[in-house]
Ligand code: ADP
C-alpha cells in the first residue's frame with residue numbers, strides 16, 4: 072500500500088438489526104481511499120448513510136462486512152480499547168448532534184480531550200482551549216454551559232473540541248447544520264486553512280452544497296452506495312479563504328503551537344518523556360511553526 076493512503080475502506084457494508092423485520096442495509100459495499108491531506112466532502116440526502124459511513128471511518132462503529140484500514144493498519148477487528156487509543160491520537164470527530172458534556176462549560180469541553188492525553192497541564196489546556204474557541208468565534212462564550220448556548224454555538228464548541236489535539240484526521244458530520252451561512256462559511260474557511268497549511272485531512276459529510284464546495288474532492292452517497300461523479304453545478308466554483316481570514320487563523324495557531332511547545336518542555340523537564348520522544352515531538356512542532364511563518368510571509 073502506498074503510504075500516502077491515510078484511510079481505506081474496502082467493501083464496507085453495514086446492516087442494522089440483521090435478520091429482523093427492522094433490518095436496514097445502511098451501507099452496501101463502500102470502497103474509499105482517503106489520501107493524506109485530502110479534503111473530502113461526502114454529500115447525500117437524509118437517510119442515505121452519511122452518519123453510518125463517517126462513524127465507521129472514525130472507528131466509532133464497526134462494519135458488518137468489509138475492512139477499515141487506518142495508516143496501513145487493519146483496525147476492523149480491533150478491540151474497543153485499541154480503537155479508543157486510535158481515536159484519541161489521530162481523530163477529531165464533530166458529531167451531528169455535537170455530544171457536548173452538559174455539566175462542563177464550553178472551555179472545559181474543549182480542554183477535556185487534551186487533558187485525557189495526559190500531555191497538558193490544566194493551565195496549558197485552558198489556554199489552548201481558549202485560543203481554539205477564538206478560532207471559532209466563541210471566546211466570549213467560553214464559560215457558558217451547553218444549555219446556555221445556541222445550537223450554532225454548541226456546534227462551534229464541538230468543532231473546537233475536535234481540533235484540540237491537532238488530529239491527523241478531522242471527521243465532521245454536517246458541521247454547518249446549525250450555523251447561518253456566514254458563520255458556516257467562516258468555519259469551512261478555518262478548515263480549509265488547516266488543511267492547506269498543515270496538511271490535516273478532512274472528511275465532511277453534508278447535504279449542503281456550499282460546504283461541499285470547500286472540499287477538494289466530492290463524493291455522493293445514495294442509498295448506501297458511493298458515487299464519484301459530481302453534478303456539474305457543484306464544480307462551477309470553489310470557495311477560497313480570504314488573505315485576512317488566513318492570516319487570522321495562522322496567528323492564533325502560532326499561539327496554540329507555542330502552548331504545545333511549552334507543554335512539551337514542561338513534560339520533558341518532569342521526566343515524563345524520553346529524550347528521544349522530546350526531540351521528535353519538538354521537531355514536529357517546530358516544523359509546523361516554520362509552516363506558519365512561511366504562510367504568514369506569503
Ligand atoms: P444520514 O446520516 O445520511 O441521514 P444514517 O447513516 O443516519 O443516514 O442512516 C442510514 C440508514 O440507516 C437510515 O435508513 C437509518 O434509518 C438507518 N439507521 C441509522 N442508524 C441506525 C440504527 N442505530 N439502527 C437502525 N437503523 C439505523
Ligand code: MG
Nearest residue numbers: 121122123167
Ligand atoms: Mg446523519
